[in-house]
Each structure stands twice: as C-alpha cells, then as structure tokens.
Amino acid sequence: MTAKTKDAPTKGEATRLTIEDAAIELFIEQGYHATSMRQIADKAGLALGGIYNHFKSKDEIFEAVIVDKHPYKKLLPLIQQAEGETLKEFLGNATRIVIDELSSQPYYIKLMLIEIAEFNGAHGAAFIKEAAPQMLPVFEKIVKTRKELRVTHPAVLMRSFIGMVLSYMITEIIISNSILNKVMPKNSLDAYVDIYMHGILKESA
Amino acid sequence: MTAKTKDAPTKGEATRLTIEDAAIELFIEQGYHATSMRQIADKAGLALGGIYNHFKSKDEIFEAVIVDKHPYKKLLPLIQQAEGETLKEFLGNATRIVIDELSSQPYYIKLMLIEIAEFNGAHGAAFIKEAAPQMLPVFEKIVKTRKELRVTHPAVLMRSFIGMVLSYMITEIIISNSILNKVMPKNSLDAYVDIYMHGILKESA
DNA sequence: CCTACCGATCGGTAGG
DNA sequence: CCTACCGATCGGTAGG
Numbered sequence: 477m478t479a480k481t482k483d484a485p486t487k488g489e490a491t492r493l494t495i496e497d498a499a500i501e502l503f504i505e506q507g508y509h510a511t512s513m514r515q516i517a518d519k520a521g522l523a524l525g526g527i528y529n530h531f532k533s534k535d536e537i538f539e540a541v542i543v544d545k546h547p548y549k550k551l552l553p554l555i556q557q558a559e560g561e562t563l564k565e566f567l568g569n570a571t572r573i574v575i576d577e578l579s580s581q582p583y584y585i586k587l588m589l590i591e592i593a594e595f596n597g598a599h600g601a602a603f604i605k606e607a608a609p610q611m612l613p614v615f616e617k618i619v620k621t622r623k624e625l626r627v628t629h630p631a632v633l634m635r636s637f638i639g640m641v642l643s644y645m646i647t648e649i650i651i652s653n654s655i656l657n658k659v660m661p662k663n664s665l666d667a668y669v670d671i672y673m674h675g676i677l678k679e680s681a
Numbered sequence: 682m683t684a685k686t687k688d689a690p691t692k693g694e695a696t697r698l699t700i701e702d703a704a705i706e707l708f709i710e711q712g713y714h715a716t717s718m719r720q721i722a723d724k725a726g727l728a729l730g731g732i733y734n735h736f737k738s739k740d741e742i743f744e745a746v747i748v749d750k751h752p753y754k755k756l757l758p759l760i761q762q763a764e765g766e767t768l769k770e771f772l773g774n775a776t777r778i779v780i781d782e783l784s785s786q787p788y789y790i791k792l793m794l795i796e797i798a799e800f801n802g803a804h805g806a807a808f809i810k811e812a813a814p815q816m817l818p819v820f821e822k823i824v825k826t827r828k829e830l831r832v833t834h835p836a837v838l839m840r841s842f843i844g845m846v847l848s849y850m851i852t853e854i855i856i857s858n859s860i861l862n863k864v865m866p867k868n869s870l871d872a873y874v875d876i877y878m879h880g881i882l883k884e885s886a
Numbered sequence: 887c888c889t890a891c892c893g894a895t896c897g898g899t900a901g902g
Numbered sequence: 903c904c905t906a907c908c909g910a911t912c913g914g915t916a917g918g
Binding site: 505506507508509510586589590592593594596597600601604605608612626627629631632635636638639640642643644646647649650651653654655656659660661664667668671672673674675676679 | 710711712713714715791794795797798799801802805806809810813817831832834836837840841843844845847848849851852854855856858859860861864865866869872873876877878879880881884
C-alpha cells in the first residue's frame with residue numbers, strides 16, 4: 477500500500493524530481509543542446525542508463541521541466557495576495573512581488589529564453605493554452621473593479637504587465653553583464669514601475 | 682591591384698559574407714549548438730573544410746554574425762531621421778520605425794535571445810561597450826531638448842525605450858504562436874506605444 | 887577550396 | 903538501476 481500523497485512521494489517520483497533539478501540547472505547554465513544526458517546523470521547521481529527509467533528522451537526532460545517549474549503556478553497566488561487600497565499601490569506591490577520572486581529564482585526567465593531560442597517556442601504554445609485561462613480572469617477582474625485604468629482591455633493589460641516585467645528582467649541581465657551598470661541609477665525598479673504605472677493609469681489618479 | 686572599396690569586395694570577403702548569411706539563418710532556426718558546421722557549409726555552397734579558410738571556429742562565426750548583423754547600426758540613423766513636432770509624435774514615429782525594421786528582419790531579436798540563452802550574454806557585453814557610447818547621446822539630446830518628459834535620466838529613458846520594444850517583440854512572438862492571438866486586439870502596437878508614451882510624458886502634454 | 891580522415895562525444899538501448 | 907555497448911554525428915585538420 478504505497479501512499480501517493482504529496483507528503484510521501486514515491487522513491488521513483490523523488491528520483492524523477494532529482495533528475496529535473498539537475499537538468500534545469502544545467503539547461504540554465506549552458507542551454508539545452510549544449511547539455512548532455514551524461515552531465516544530467518552525473519549531477520543527479522545516477523548512471524546514464526538510469527535516467528531512461530524515468531524519461532523516454534532528453535526532450536521529455538525539458539518538457540517536464542517547463543511544466544513543473546514554470547513560475548505562473550507560484551506567481552498567480554502571490555499576485556492575488558497583493559494588497560493596496562489604490563490600484564497604484566496594488567499594482568506596485570504586485571510588480572515588486574513578481575520581480576522579487578523571479579529574481580530569486582532566475583530559472584524561469586532563462587528557461588523561457590531557451591525555449592524561444594532553441595525550440596522556437598514549440599512547448600510554449602501548449603503551456604499558454606493551459607495558463608492563459610487562469611491568468612486572464614485576474615486581469616479581467618482588475619479592469620472591472622478599478623475605474624482609474626486607462627487600459628480597458630484585459631488581454632492588453634495582461635500583455636503590457638507581463639511585457640513590463642519581462643523587459644525589466646531582460647534589460648537587467650544585459651545591464652549587469654555590461655558597463656551600463658555604471659551609468660544606470662540604482663533605484664531602477666522604482667523608476668521602471670513608475671513609468672508603467674503612469675502609462676496605464678488615468679491622469680486624475 | 683585589387684581594390685578594397687565597399688563597391689568591389691574581394692572574392693574572399695564575399696565568401697565570408699555568404700557563410701555569415703547561411704549561418705545566421707540556421708542559428709535563428711535552430712539555435713547555435715543545434716547548428717552544425719556541415720549545415721552551414723551546405724547552405725553556403727562550400728565543402729566543410731572550406732569554411733576554415735575564413736573562420737577559425739564555429740564560435741568565431743557566431744561572433745562575426747553578432748557584430749556584423751546587429752540592428753543598432755541600421756536603427757540609429759533611422760531613429761535620428763524620425764520626425765515629429767511634438768515629442769509624442771517623434772517618439773511614436775521612432776518606435777514604429779524601429780519595430781517595423783526589427784519585424785522585417787526577425788534576425789536580431791532571435792539572435793539576442795540565443796546569445797543570452799546559449800552564451801549567458803558573453804558576447805553581448807563587448808557589443809554594448811561599443812554601442813552604448815553611440816546610443817546614449819541620442820537619448821541625452823532628447824532629455825535636454827524636450828521639456829514634456831517625466832523621465833529626466835537619459836540611461837533610464839534608453840532602458841525603458843529598448844525594454845518597451847523588446848517586450849513588444851517578445852510578447853508578439855509568444856502570442857503569434859499561441860491561442861492568445863484570438864483574444865488579443867489587432868491594433869496592439871498602437872495600444873502598446875500609447876501606454877509607454879503616457880508613461881514617460883507629463884500629463885500636460 | 888576540396889577530399890578524406892581524426893578522436894571525441896552524442897542520444898539511446900540491450901541485457902541483466 | 904548499472905554496465906557495456908551501438909551507430910551517428912560532431913568540430914576540426916592534414917595534405918594536396
């Protein structure tokens with residue numbers, strides 16, 4: 477009677493997660509095609525052949541990682557928990573929460589870039605089909621209940637919000653690797669969020 | 682007396698460019714590590730060994746492509762040509778010019794993503810060291826001559842502008858591959874630019 | 887600029 | 903879950 481609850485994962489499930497954890501680290505450091513099954517096996521503490529008891533192929537490992545480690549599962553509840561009386565406060569808090577979480581787990585952004593760069597977004601489409609129906613309502617609710625918004629189309633608001641976070645994260649990667657960090661002020665996140673906020677809010681707000 | 686002018690490139694230089702053109706197409710389709718030297722040779726119409734008369738290694742081809750094909754060389758003069766009486770008109774036109782150019786040559790964005798995903802931005806730093814001193818003055822001039830701006834720091838303005846274009850291009854890639862194109866309105870670029878514009882401009886403008 | 891080759895490494899599997 | 907192996911392909915080179 478092996479229990480299949482969250483609290484007591486099967487040994488096989490544990491090994492599977494160990495493989496995924498090893499794989500995601502290597503993917504992020506090197507990309508997908510530059511990472512070999514032998515490297516994943518070594519990092520996970522298995523022999524090469526052992527991996528194939530848990531995954532049919534290297535591609536299947538990547539797919540599993542994309543699904544299991546994707547940020548929106550963590551982020552959605554965090555956004556919904558975000559507080560603030562005015563919309564400005566609410567969205568400001570939500571943005572900071574999202575970027576803090578993504579920055580602490582740089583996994584996600586990098587993984588997304590790998591997906592686009594090496595797979596032309598092939599897995600991404602399937603993911604969005606799953607995630608979008610859960611994310612859109614959050615923005616629909618915001619549009620309905622907040623009258624201070626200039627942007628009244630939920631999909632446009634969602635796109636602009638995700639785009640703003642993405643652009644901050646990516647320019648942050650670029651800047652931190654270059655000489656631009658000397659010329660860039662320190663409180664960039666505040667300035668960035670301020671521009672966005674001013675962009676979507678009515679002037680009276 | 683072989684002339685070395687732009688009008689009459691050496692045969693060797695022509696072959697070198699042919700190799701670069703073949704390589705960039707393959708890189709964009711498959712990424713860097715998934716592209717083989719044999720594929721590049723085939724597409725360029727050479728035997729494998731012939732490539733090594735022009736490039737020492739696969740990595741050197743990628744570096745050459747990054748330098749020679751980078752968009753800022755084309756984009757900088759286009760931005761400077763952008764017209765418009767008000768800042769709103771000027772930036773609106775500049776944005777459309779940039780995005781039109783990048784969309785018609787999807788090379789660039791993809792190449793940048795490959796650079797980050799597969800090289801951790803290693804080549805990018807060197808590039809920015811060259812490009813930043815040429816781009817910053819453009820934004821410095823805008824900040825100085827336009828009083829309608831809320832954003833007064835040139836580097837912040839540059840970052841937000843590049844970030845806005847990047848986020849539009851990347852979300853466009855994601856959306857066009859997914860079911861989201863059904864729920865997304867058609868004139869998204871206008872809405873996107875409008876949010877940004879409203880974000881950086883003073884309310885009186 | 888091509889032909890023919892090198893050693894190394896790849897993803898994956900058979901068999902236990 | 904490991905050992906030992908497979909054919910295929912990789913980046914790169916020697917020699918002409």
